[in-house]
Amino acid sequence: MIPKFDDYKLRWHLPSDDVIKPGLERILQALHQLGQPQKALQVMHFAGTNGKGSTLTFVEQIAREHGLTVGKFMSPCIVDVHDQIQINDQPITEVQMDKVFQQMAAAQLHNLLTDFELLTCAALLHFHNEQVDVVLLEAGMGGREDSTNVIMPIVSVIPSIALEHTNFLGTTLAQIASHKAGIIKHSKPTVVGRLPQEAYEVVKAEAELQNAPLFTLGEAFEVEGTTYRHLERQIEISHLERRLLGMHQGDNMAVAITAFLEMASTLSVMIDIAAIQRGIYTAQVPGRFEQVLPHVYLDGAHNPASIAALVQTIQQQFPDERVEIIMGMLADKDVAKAIQLLEPVASNFIFVDFTNPRAMRAEQMLEMPSTVNGTIMTLQEVANYLKQDNSTKVVTGSLYLLSELRNVCSL
Numbered sequence: 001m002i003p004k005f006d007d008y009k010l011r012w013h014l015p016s017d018d019v020i021k022p023g024l025e026r027i028l029q030a031l032h033q034l035g036q037p038q039k040a041l042q043v044m045h046f047a048g049t050n051g052k053g054s055t056l057t058f059v060e061q062i063a064r065e066h067g068l069t070v071g072k073f074m075s076p077c078i079v080d081v082h083d084q085i086q087i088n089d090q091p092i093t094e095v096q097m098d099k100v101f102q103q104m105a106a107a108q109l110h111n112l113l114t115d116f117e118l119l120t121c122a123a124l125l126h127f128h129n130e131q132v133d134v135v136l137l138e139a140g141m142g143g144r145e146d147s148t149n150v151i152m153p154i155v156s157v158i159p160s161i162a163l164e165h166t167n168f169l170g171t172t173l174a175q176i177a178s179h180k181a182g183i184i185k186h187s188k189p190t191v192v193g194r195l196p197q198e199a200y201e202v203v204k205a206e207a208e209l210q211n212a213p214l215f216t217l218g219e220a221f222e223v224e225g226t227t228y229r230h231l232e233r234q235i236e237i238s239h240l241e242r243r244l245l246g247m248h249q250g251d252n253m254a255v256a257i258t259a260f261l262e263m264a265s266t267l268s269v270m271i272d273i274a275a276i277q278r279g280i281y282t283a284q285v286p287g288r289f290e291q292v293l294p295h296v297y298l299d300g301a302h303n304p305a306s307i308a309a310l311v312q313t314i315q316q317q318f319p320d321e322r323v324e325i326i327m328g329m330l331a332d333k334d335v336a337k338a339i340q341l342l343e344p345v346a347s348n349f350i351f352v353d354f355t356n357p358r359a360m361r362a363e364q365m366l367e368m369p370s371t372v373n374g375t376i377m378t379l380q381e382v383a384n385y386l387k388q389d390n391s392t393k394v395v396t397g398s399l400y401l402l403s404e405l406r407n408v409c410s411l
Contacts (some may be wrong), residue, residue, distance in 0.1 A: 047158055050305050055159045057284070072087075116140050162176075164303050177199035195216075223251065227239075248312070297395070298396075298402050304341060315345060324393045325342050328360075330359055
C-alpha cells in the first residue's frame with residue numbers, strides 16, 4: 001500500500017490492482033489512451049539492485065546546478081505518495097495530483113492497471129504537464145518488464161546488480177541482469193557501475209545487440225578519492241566533496257557524473273565543472289546513512305549487497321565501535337544473511353514490526369541464529385528510544401520501516 005494513494009483512487013473512482021504484475025501491455029494501452037505523454041519527455045532511465053536512488057540524486061543535483069528543470073520518479077515513498085513524484089526536489093501537490101487523476105479518469109483507465117502502473121502514468125503525465133527539461137525515472141523492479149520501461153531514454157544507467165526479487169526476476173545473477181539490461185535501447189548510451197562478471201557479460205551482450213555505447217566504471221571512467229576521470233573523454237574533475245558517505249557512494253558519484261556528461265551531450269548543455277562539484281556536494285538521499293538525530297542514522301539497506309555497504313560505512317565512521325542495530329525487513333529478503341553481515345558492527349539487535357503486509361514478524365527475526373543479543377520493541381517504543389542519546393543507533397532493513405518510523409517520530 002502506498003500512503004495516501006488510495007485517497008486519490010477513491011476520489012476519482014479509479015480502481016487499480018495492488019499486486020505485482022510484470023509486463024508492459026497494460027501500461028502501453030493506458031499511455032495510448034492518455035495521448036502518449038511519455039514521447040514528449042527527455043528521460044534518463046535507472047535500473048539496478050542498489051545505488052539507483054543515490055546515483056539518480058547525484059545526477060539530479062548536477063543537472064539542477066546547470067539550470068535544468070528536473071522531474072524524478074522514485075520508489076518507495078519516504079512519507080507518502082507525493083514524494084515519489086518530484087520536480088526540482090518539490091513533491092507533487094494535491095492540486096497537481098488531482099489534475100493528473102482527472103486526466104487518467106477521463107482516459108478511462110478504470111481497472112486497467114496495477115497501483116505502480118497507475119502511479120507511473122501519473123508521474124509521466126505530471127512531467128508532461130509541467131514541461132520539465134529532463135526526467136529521471138527509477139525502475140520499480142527489474143527493468144525489462146517494469147512499467148517504467150515504456151520510454152525511449154537518452155541514457156540508461158545500471159549502478160549495480162545483485163540477487164533480489166528472485167521469485168520474479170530469477171535465481172541467478174545472469175537472469176536478474178537480463179531483466180536490468182532490458183532498459184538498454186538501440187544506439188542509446190548506457191552507463192554501468194562495478195557489476196559482477198556474470199551480470200556484466202549479460203549487460204555487455206545486450207549493449208552490443210542494441211548497438212548501444214557502453215561506459216563501464218573501471219574501464220571508460222574511474223574514481224580515486226575525490227577525483228573523477230573519464231578516460232575516453234579525457235576529462236578530470238578534482239575536489240569532489242560529498243555528504244553521501246561510504247566508498248560505494250564514490251562509485252555511484254562516478255556513474256552519475258558519466259551519465260550526466262552523456263545527457264549533457266544529447267541536450268547540448270554546456271558542462272560547468274564548478275556546477276558538477278556543487279551538485280555532488282549538495283546531493284543527499286533520505287534513508288541513505290541519513291543522520292536524523294545526534295546519535296541516530298537511517299539506512300534503507302535491505303539485501304546482502306546493501307547491508308555489506310552499510311557495514312563498511314559504519315566501520316569507516318565509527319572505527320572500533322559497535323552500534324545498536326534497530327531492524328525490520330520484508331520476509332522475501334535474505335533476513336538471515338542480513339543479520340549475519342551486521343553482527344561484526346552490532347552491539348545488539350532491536351527487531352521491530354511494521355505494517356507492510358510483506359514484513360517479517362519481529363518474533364521470527366529474533367529466533368534466527370545470531371552471536372549478538374536481540375530484543376523486540378514496538379514502533380512507538382523505538383520512537384521513544386531513539387531520543388535517548390545513550391548510544392549510536394542505526395535503523396535499517398526496509399525503506400518501508402523508515403517511512404513508517406518517520407511518521408511516528410516526525411523525523
